[in-house]
Amino acid sequence: MLRLTLALGLCASLAQADKLRVEAAAPPSEGYKGVAPGAQGLPPHPPKLPLKTGPQRMIWPGFQVRDGVPTVFLELTAPPDYKIDEQKGALVVTLRNTVVPLKNNKRPLRVGAFDTAVTDVETRAKGRDTQVIIKTKDAAAPAHRERVEAAAGGFQLLVIELPPAK
Secondary structure (H helix, E strand, O other): OHHHHHHHHHHHHHHHHHHHHHHHOOOHHHOOOOOOOOOOOOOOOOOOOOOOOOOEEEEEEEEEEEOOEEEEEEEEOOOOOEEEEEEOOEEEEEEOOEEOOOHHHHOOEEOHHHOOOEEEEEEEEEOOEEEEEEEEOOOOOOOOEEEEEEOHHHOEEEEEEOOOOO
């Protein structure tokens, strides 16, 4: 009987904890509050700026579609030293002297479900640099626009916009 009482009490506690977690979550109407161009969200565990030693860091790769325009954005600890090469079916962004310290930020972004020209965004180390490969549906070299803008917390965003899907 004591075991049954303890088990029921544990179940009630877990149900109450789940209820609290659901109530604490932001309502869907408030929208995404994370890192994005023009937003004030910070990534999890951002480093303290300015960095005292070592290479700059890419601390957040992201993707969004705003007004039909697929946009890849990369949050960095300093203004980026970069180049973008147009290749068949991809843009290759090389961030010079840049590391990605969090394993989660190296995971590919599979964005094909957004039904835009962009299918995937992959990040990999290449010597002292970091490459971000933006793969597209079209085999032709994709046109793009790019800009660097200030982000929340003193970070910098490299924003790459591609043409809307046809």
